Structure formats: structure tokens, C-alpha cells
Amino acid sequence: MAEQAGDPLFQSHDPIFDRKELLHVGHVPDEDRIVGRDDEIQSVAAEVGAITRGDPPNNVMIYGKTGTGKSLISRHVATRAQTAARDNEIDCGVLYVDCSEANTETRATRQLALSLKDQTGYQENIPLRGVGTMEYYQHIWGILEDFFDAIIVILDEIDKLDNSNILMQLSRAREAQKTDAYIGVIGISNKVKYRETLDERIDSSFGHRELFFHPYDASQLREIMRNREDAFQPEVLEDGTIELCAALAAKKHGDARKAIEILKEAGELARRTGSETVSESHIQQAQEVAEINRIEELTSGATVHAKLALYALASRIITGDRETHKTREIYERYVGICNMVTTDPITENGLYRQLKEQAFLGVIESEKTGGGRSQGSYLLHRLVTDPKHIIKAVRRDDSLEELPTYDQLTETGPATNNRDVDLSSFS
Ligand SMILES: Nc1ncnc2c1ncn2[C@@H]1O[C@H](COP(=O)(O)OP(=O)(O)OP(=O)(O)O)[C@@H](O)[C@H]1O
Numbered sequence: 001m002a003e004q005a006g007d008p009l010f011q012s013h014d015p016i017f018d019r020k021e022l023l024h025v026g027h028v029p030d031e032d033r034i035v036g037r038d039d040e041i042q043s044v045a046a047e048v049g050a051i052t053r054g055d056p057p058n059n060v061m062i063y064g065k066t067g068t069g070k071s072l073i074s075r076h077v078a079t080r081a082q083t084a085a086r087d088n089e090i091d092c093g094v095l096y097v098d099c100s101e102a103n104t105e106t107r108a109t110r111q112l113a114l115s116l117k118d119q120t121g122y123q124e125n126i127p128l129r130g131v132g133t134m135e136y137y138q139h140i141w142g143i144l145e146d147f148f149d150a151i152i153v154i155l156d157e158i159d160k161l162d163n164s165n166i167l168m169q170l171s172r173a174r175e176a177q178k179t180d181a182y183i184g185v186i187g188i189s190n191k192v193k194y195r196e197t198l199d200e201r202i203d204s205s206f207g208h209r210e211l212f213f214h215p216y217d218a219s220q221l222r223e224i225m226r227n228r229e230d231a232f233q234p235e236v237l238e239d240g241t242i243e244l245c246a247a248l249a250a251k252k253h254g255d256a257r258k259a260i261e262i263l264k265e266a267g268e269l270a271r272r273t274g275s276e277t278v279s280e281s282h283i284q285q286a287q288e289v290a291e292i293n294r295i296e297e298l299t300s301g302a303t304v305h306a307k308l309a310l311y312a313l314a315s316r317i318i319t320g321d322r323e324t325h326k327t328r329e330i331y332e333r334y335v336g337i338c339n340m341v342t343t344d345p346i347t348e349n350g351l352y353r354q355l356k357e358q359a360f361l362g363v364i365e366s367e368k369t370g371g372g373r374s375q376g377s378y379l380l381h382r383l384v385t386d387p388k389h390i391i392k393a394v395r396r397d398d399s400l401e402e403l404p405t406y407d408q409l410t411e412t413g414p415a416t417n418n419r420d421v422d423l424s425s426f427s
């Protein structure tokens, strides 16, 4: 090994990572590192591809849960279409708008106009403020007129836009003789219900196809991670670590971003503890932390009652012997917990609505069960994740940290008092 130079306080050589940037959250992988989405790439290309032949494209909406490659594949296909169009002497622009930031029509059109200007030699000044949407549209049509035959507009997280007028403007632009350029829109959302929120007028003029990206399975996640193994120093990843990471991530969510984060976190953990290799146990620990973070993120916008409802369900599962519980059972425990944290409980019906919302977020699953005619049917709720993670994630809320910990719950059982925690209200 080469002699170490410089201040010995700082290691000149990272014993675990070689190209850690490959595992960063914002890292956009090169084309040859994109795996497991061939069909999706084909499908998106089939919708927008006409642009490369000088024909009108279809608009498309891509739906799918977080980390399923929607943003990545959209950008990838759009860029390839741009290159292919150029080969046919068609000037095709690609525009990307993150509507979670540019969440109003004015902001989105301003961003479109500015990035079109950036891509061209457009001379006119585009004001940053003090003008309205109409003026930005004028610039957009002007730039298209002068510089482009076609553009692909990616509207990512489109459900965050406060109104969807932009969809109508873009899809009617040719018809309304604003421009001759063909415009293909790729809208992206993880809310499948987005379409229902669209104004009928907009929905019909946008006339789009819909694609669904499914969560990755274990073998796809394995491939995605294998393709970035060179983030680590040679021989550092022990056999079976990537397989384990893929299996855990597939079981929980099938989210590629999270799988990569776990791999990175496992590496950090190995380094912190002075280990020379990354082992399965590092993956296990990293996955626990990641899962708690994920639940915390999912529930971050939820009300305190939703969190208490989740806590109630988790604690029932821990202290009881069943995985599924009726709304009524969760409600009873919830009321007890409200007493503990001196919060006024909401009604059972209110709690039921909170549970439904959690089901939508993917934290719990609810299933209707027929109890026979006399009993009527009722809902059974189960957690999609380990109840331990829910307890930890909920307790991270400052106002709820006095709730019993997981260990306290497992030690004390359902209806006992111990000297640290009063669980009597849980009975
Ligand atoms: N098929 C793939 N091959 C390689 N890496 C991938 C693949 N799919 C996703 N990734 C990795 O996961 C990250 C997340 O993917 P992407 O941003 O496309 O997800 P998304 O579906 O847009 O999620 P969200 O709904 O949260 O925005 C990417 O930046 C990339 O690092």
C-alpha cells in the first residue's frame, strides 16, 4: 500500500467506499446502469416516439409508487428521443418541471419559458416577477416558433400543481394556433386518483394514455444494486449482502431509492464501527433505521390522531396475539392512549377516516370482512410494516415521546402496571 501522506487525523483512503457518489440520493444513473425497466422504457417511447419521425406524439401519464423509476425513465426516454430526433434533423427540446416546487401555473410556465430560453439564443428578456401566466405562455410560444419543431415536457409530481390548466394550454396549443411545434407531455404522479381530480374539459383535451410502474421485485432490485457495486472497494461487500438488501426492500416496498439508501447506510455503519467488510448484519440494521425513517416520512403530514391510531394498532399487535384488528378495537385502545398524552379523542368515525387515509399512504391495509347477515360486515386493519417501527416512528414526534417504548410494551404485556409506565389504560 502507498505510504500515507498528510495529516494522520484524516484517512486518505476510504476503506469501504470507492465511488460513493453512485449511492447518493440525487444521483442519476447513466444509461447503462438503468436495469429492469425495459418494458416501461418501450412503453414511454411508444407514446412520445412519433416526435422523432416528425409526427405528433401522444401525451402520457405515468403512475406508480415512490422509487419505481418514473422520473428516471421519463428523463431517459425524453433525452433519447431528443437525440433520435436530431438524427432526423428535427429540433426537439426536453423540458423538465418539478411541480412540487413549481406548484402554480405561473411558476410552472415561468420555469418552462426560462429553460427554453436557456436552451436557445432567445434574446427577449423574461421577467422573473411582476408578470402573469399569459406573458410566460407568450414567451413559450415565441421560442417554439423560432427554435423548435417539437418539445417533450415532463411535468413531474403533477398532482402538486394547484390547477391543471397548463395541461390544456399545452395540448391545445397547435389547435389554437399558438405554435406549429408538436408538444408531448409526460405527466408523473404517485396518486392514481389524480385523473379523477381533473376537470372534464381538461381531461378530454389532454387525451392521454396511462402507464403504471409497479414496485421492483427482488431480482430487479438486485440487478439495480449489482450495477452499482463499484461504489464499494473491491471485496468489501460480503457475499449475500446485496441479495439480502434486495429481498428486504422488495418485501417492504420495492422502492429502488430506498434499497440503494440501505446499501449506503450499511456501508456507513461498517465504516463507523471499524469493520473491514459490509455484512448481512449491517444490512439488517440499516434496513431497520431506513424503515423507521420511511414510516416517519409517510406519516409526517398526518395528524396527531392518525399517529395515535397507528400507535394504537401497533401496540395491540405487540401486546396481543393477532395481526388484524377491528376499527372498534383500535378505537378503544386509541382512547386510552389519548388519556395518557392528555389529548381529547376524536369520534370513532373520525378515527375510521384517519385509518383510511393511512391505508392510502400504504402504512396499513384494511380489508372488509363479512360477519354474516346478523353481524354485518366490518373492517379489519393490519400493519404493512413491523409494529416496532411504527412505535419508534410515532415516538419521534416531540409531543408523543412520552408514549411507552417498544421494549416497555413487550415487557409489560397488555394490562399490567409497572413502575415506569402506566399501561392500565391499554386494557
Ligand atoms: N431501473 C432502475 N435502474 C437503476 N436505478 C434505478 C432504477 N429505478 C430507480 N433507480 C434509482 O432510484 C432512484 C429513484 O428513482 P425515480 O426518481 O425515478 O423514482 P420515482 O418513481 O420518480 O419516485 P418518486 O415518486 O418518489 O419521485 C433513481 O434516482 C435511481 O437512482
Ligand SMILES: [Mg+2]
Pocket (backbone or CB within 6 Å): 070, 071, 072, 156
Ligand atoms: Mg420522481
